[in-house]
Amino acid sequence: MITYKEFEVIRTMLKAGRPLEDIPGYVYDNVHYYVFKSREEVAELTASLIRKGYIRDGAVTETAMEEIEPLKVDNAVILAAGGSDISAKSVYSMPKGLYVKNGETLIERQIRQLQEAGIHDITVVVGYKQEMYFFLAEKWGVELEINPDLKKNNIYSLYIAIDHLSSTYILNCDNYFEENPFSRYEYNAYHAAVYKEDASNELLVRKNLSGRLLEVYSGAKSGECIYGHAYLDRTLSRRLRNYLREEISDFRVSALFWEEFVSRHAEDLDMYIRTYDGDFLFEFDSIQEIQNIDSLFLENVSGRINEKICQVLRCREDEIGNIVILQKGLTNVLFTFVVRGEKYIFRYPGESSSFFIYRKNEVRAQQLAARAGVDNTYVYIDETGVKISKFVEGAKDLSNLYYHDLSLMQHLARQIRKFHEEGYGMKDWKDFEYNPIYQCERLMQEASKMKGNLFELFRTEWDAMRRLYAYTEKDGVEKTMCHNDINGDNCLLTDTSFDVIDWEFAGWNDPAYDFGRVIAGYDLEDPDIDAILEAYFGRPATELERLHFITYMGIHNWYYVGWALYKESINESSRDWMLFFFKQVKRVIAYALPRYEAIYGTL
Numbered sequence: 001m002i003t004y005k006e007f008e009v010i011r012t013m014l015k016a017g018r019p020l021e022d023i024p025g026y027v028y029d030n031v032h033y034y035v036f037k038s039r040e041e042v043a044e045l046t047a048s049l050i051r052k053g054y055i056r057d058g059a060v061t062e063t064a065m066e067e068i069e070p071l072k073v074d075n076a077v078i079l080a081a082g083g084s085d086i087s088a089k090s091v092y093s094m095p096k097g098l099y100v101k102n103g104e105t106l107i108e109r110q111i112r113q114l115q116e117a118g119i120h121d122i123t124v125v126v127g128y129k130q131e132m133y134f135f136l137a138e139k140w141g142v143e144l145e146i147n148p149d150l151k152k153n154n155i156y157s158l159y160i161a162i163d164h165l166s167s168t169y170i171l172n173c174d175n176y177f178e179e180n181p182f183s184r185y186e187y188n189a190y191h192a193a194v195y196k197e198d199a200s201n202e203l204l205v206r207k208n209l210s211g212r213l214l215e216v217y218s219g220a221k222s223g224e225c226i227y228g229h230a231y232l233d234r235t236l237s238r239r240l241r242n243y244l245r246e247e248i249s250d251f252r253v254s255a256l257f258w259e260e261f262v263s264r265h266a267e268d269l270d271m272y273i274r275t276y277d278g279d280f281l282f283e284f285d286s287i288q289e290i291q292n293i294d295s296l297f298l299e300n301v302s303g304r305i306n307e308k309i310c311q312v313l314r315c316r317e318d319e320i321g322n323i324v325i326l327q328k329g330l331t332n333v334l335f336t337f338v339v340r341g342e343k344y345i346f347r348y349p350g351e352s353s354s355f356f357i358y359r360k361n362e363v364r365a366q367q368l369a370a371r372a373g374v375d376n377t378y379v380y381i382d383e384t385g386v387k388i389s390k391f392v393e394g395a396k397d398l399s400n401l402y403y404h405d406l407s408l409m410q411h412l413a414r415q416i417r418k419f420h421e422e423g424y425g426m427k428d429w430k431d432f433e434y435n436p437i438y439q440c441e442r443l444m445q446e447a448s449k450m451k452g453n454l455f456e457l458f459r460t461e462w463d464a465m466r467r468l469y470a471y472t473e474k475d476g477v478e479k480t481m482c483h484n485d486i487n488g489d490n491c492l493l494t495d496t497s498f499d500v501i502d503w504e505f506a507g508w509n510d511p512a513y514d515f516g517r518v519i520a521g522y523d524l525e526d527p528d529i530d531a532i533l534e535a536y537f538g539r540p541a542t543e544l545e546r547l548h549f550i551t552y553m554g555i556h557n558w559y560y561v562g563w564a565l566y567k568e569s570i571n572e573s574s575r576d577w578m579l580f581f582f583k584q585v586k587r588v589i590a591y592a593l594p595r596y597e598a599i600y601g602t603l
Contacts, residue, residue, distance in 0.1 A: 002054070002067050007187045008035045009045050010060050010068060015117075015183060019058035032179070032280045033192075071185045073231070074121060074166045076114050080107060080173035081127030081147035081157045095129050097173030107133070107173045111140045114169065117182035123164045124173075125157040152254040155261050159248045165237040170230040170258070176282040181229060189236040190272040191259060192228035192281060199225050203259060205273050213271040216263035224273065226259050228281040236269050305346065305386075312380040312388055315339045336391055343393070345377075349385030357504045359383040361432050365481055365506030368422040374415050375499050377492070389501070394494045402488035403521030406528055410535035412491060412518060415500050416483070417536050420511050423481025434484065434507025436559045437469045443562035447569035454565060464589045465558045467603050468551050471596040472510065475548050482509040484556075487517040512549040516556020520584050524550055524591045547595055554588025557581040 002010070012027045013020060020026050024042040036042050049055045054064035080097045097107035104112075107124070114122055120141065126133045127147035136142050145164075147157045158170070169182060181192070191213065193205055202225035206215040216226060232240065243265055247253045253261060262269050306317050322338040326345075334347050349357075360383055369375035380388040401408050426432070444454045455462055483490075484505040492499040515536075519529050533541040533549060541549070557580075564578035 002064075004187050005035060005041075006045055006049055006054070007068065007071070007185075009042060009049060010054060010064055011183050011185055011187075013055070013060050014185070015180075021058060023055070023058060032181075033274045033276045068185050071187055072167065073117075073119055073182075073184060073186055074168060075164060076119050076122045076169035076171060076182075077158070077161045077164050078107060078110060078122065078124045078142075078171045078173055079154050079157045080124050080133060081150060081154070082129075082173070095132060095173070098132060099174070101176065106176055107136070108140070110171055110173075110175060110177070111136070111142060113177065113180040114182050115140075116180060118184040119169065119182060123161050125160050127157070149254075153256055153258075155244075155256045155258040156248070156254050158258040159244050162241050162244055165232060165241055167234050168232045168237060170232060172229075172283065174283055175228050177228070178280055181276075181281070186231045186233070188272060189231055189233045189270060190274040191226060191230040193224045193273050193275045194227045194278050194281065195223065195275065196225045196278070197222045199223050202226065203257060207273045211272045211274075213263070213266055213269075213273055215266060216257075216259045224275055226257075227283055228276065230259075230271075232271075236271060239265070239268055305348070308380075308386060309337070309339070309346065309388070313339050313344075343391035344379065345387075345389045345391050347385070347387040347389075357385070358432075358434075358507065359385050361434065361506045361508075362503045364432060365423075365483065365503040368481055369419055369483075369500065369503060372418045372422040374419045375501055375503070376497065377499050377501055392492045392494060392497070392499065396493045398488040398491060398493060401493075402491070406531060408493070409518065409528070409532050411498055412486070412500070413515075413532050413536040415498060416486065416511075416514050416518070417538075419483065419500070420480045420514070423508075424478065426481065426508070429479070429508045432481065432506075432508040434482070434509045436484075436509065436513060436555050437466060440465075440559045440562035443559075443566040447562070447565040450569040451565060458561075461558070461585060461589070464593055465555065465585070468589070468592055468596065469555055470603050471592075471600055472512070472548055472551055472555070474600055475544060477510055477512065477548060479508055480511055482507060482511060482514045484509060484513060486514050510552060512552035513556050515549050516553050516560075519549065520553055520557065524587065544599070547592060547599075550588060551592040551596070554585050554592065557584035557588070561585060 008031065009023070009027050012030055013023065015030070016026060023046045024039045027046075028036055028039045028042050036045075046055060049064070052063075054061055054067065078097075080095065082095050082097070098105045100106075101109070111122055114120075122140070122142040123145055124133060124136060124142050125145045125147050127150045130144075130146060133144065137144055145160050147160050149156060154172075158165075167186070191205070196202060199220055199222050203216050203218055204220050204223045204225050205213060206217065207213055207224075240262070243261070247261075256264075262271060306320065309315065309320055310317060319339050320337055322336070322343075324336045326334040326336065334345055336343055336345050338344070349359075362385075363381050363383055366375065366378055366381050366387075370378040377389040377392060379390060380386075398408070403409070444458075448454045483500060483503060484507055485502065486500065490500060490502045492501055515532075519532060522529050529550070530541065530546070533546060537545070560581040561578060564574035564581060567574040568578070
């Protein structure tokens with residue numbers, strides 16, 4: 001029987017596809033994981049294989065091919081359901097397997113590499129945006145299986161493909177291999193791994209001296225991490241199928257990665273670890289890892305990002321550099337880049353944002369803000385949501401200033417006034433009309449599909465907010481274009497500038513709505529509110545104006561209660577904002593409702 005190291009010599013020779021003059025040199029240089037100690041060891045193995053009649057004239061003999069025939073790979077399964085990656089789903093307009101590199105999607109590259117290795121029986125398990133993968137069946141002849149439950153982890157995708165498990169490669173759709181790692185033959189079951197210094201978000205492996213998998217675990221700072229593809233031999237597949245059928249209904253199992261499931265049965269499942277060089281294979285588990293391959297981020301976040309940057313900034317593609325993806329924004333992906341020494345921010349809109357953001361409104365508001373000198377970062381915006389802004393160096397952290405530095409809040413109020421002045425008298429205002437009560441109703445109605453009847457749950461609050469809105473309409477305040485989402489995160493303060501940014505929620509509204517979170521951090525009787533309103537009006541506010549603006553603080557925060565509920569209904573976190581908004585609403589109701597009733601009577 002051929003040994004493992006002898007097999008690796010033969011397999012590597014077969015991949016060369018031609019007779020080799022220097023077998024030890026070629027084999028040693030073309031194995032990207034640890035097998036051989038030296039070229040000398042390969043030379044000794046080669047001599048042994050020649051004596052056995054397995055190599056002749058630099059090529060593998062028919063005798064050797066007969067010997068390794070039982071080790072032939074039957075098929076491959078590619079896991080492409082992508083159900084557990086909520087952040088990626090909300091951010092990108094395509095599944096990760098369809099990211100493009102050099103005109104080729106990641107999943108098609110793997111299919112091509114498999115077929116080049118002689119493996120044509122390929123099954124792809126799809127789920128999220130499954131229809132975008134349907135073309136693979138006709139173009140590549142693959143079989144598609146549907147994962148109907150994306151709330152479960154990828155162990156369930158493997159279960160969906162259970163009847164295909166034999167002598168089988170298992171791949172993830174978001175793998176990228178610099179060179180083809182696949183072969184028509186494999187010696188035993190293994191999982192690829194790479195060593196990572198930062199393994200805090202990875203599954204790591206513990207193995208014995210022979211490389212056999214003992215455990216898959218998490219929590220270590222560094223080590224050998226599960227990464228890339230795997231191969232299951234027939235014995236392991238048979239045992240794995242039995243375990244899957246017995247245990248898949250256990251909710252604790254369906255939450256696992258399939259490698260963790262193998263680890264649970266490691267004593268009975270002989271799998272080895274094959275550790276590759278870190279620059280040989282890539283995997284995209286997070287947004288930042290897209291940068292591991294040159295230009296992959298720009299090629300996939302939007303098909304025309306390079307073109308747009310070049311068009312707007314009148315530059316060449318090779319002048320775009322220093323791309324850094326930012327962890328900011330609940331509805332967008334932002335990244336910075338540099339062109340000719342100037343730093344900019346590019347915004348790519350998130351998928352879920354289309355339900356509550358009107359890009360036409362944003363474009364008009366952004367242009368008004370630039371004209372008013374309120375937002376000097378503006379470079380470009382369009383109604384698809386794409387935006388380019390100047391990067392502001394030296395912006396201050398406002399977390400300890402917002403609500404605490406009265407001069408800052410007064411400055412902000414004056415900036416808001418400048419913007420509002422630009423918006424008064426718009427003849428086409430009906431095209432931009434924004435009713436916050438109606439908008440909140442839309443969000444809660446949609447969220448109720450997943451969360452139950454939210455109108456019944458918040459019946460008391462809905463009654464109060466509709467009445468308060470009706471009272472404010474009686475005040476006769478002239479409406480204008482509003483930002484609708486002014487908060488500390490949307491203000492950029494430096495030693496020489498103050499810009500209000502991010503106009504996504506803009507619309508024709510009551511100007512008081514823009515003070516929803518400008519005065520939310522104060523006690524409602526706090527004289528600082530009067531000072532802020534005086535900065536806005538250029539005079540002391542009347543008693544009715546003060547009541548009107550405080551009431552709109554409640555209306556503003558009520559909309560964002562609906563926003564947070566909607567976000568959570570589509571499995572996107574709203575962090576702890578919902579409770580903050582709700583508390584603001586309750587205190588405004590208690591303050592404003594009796595005062596309006598005293599002025600206008602009961603509605």
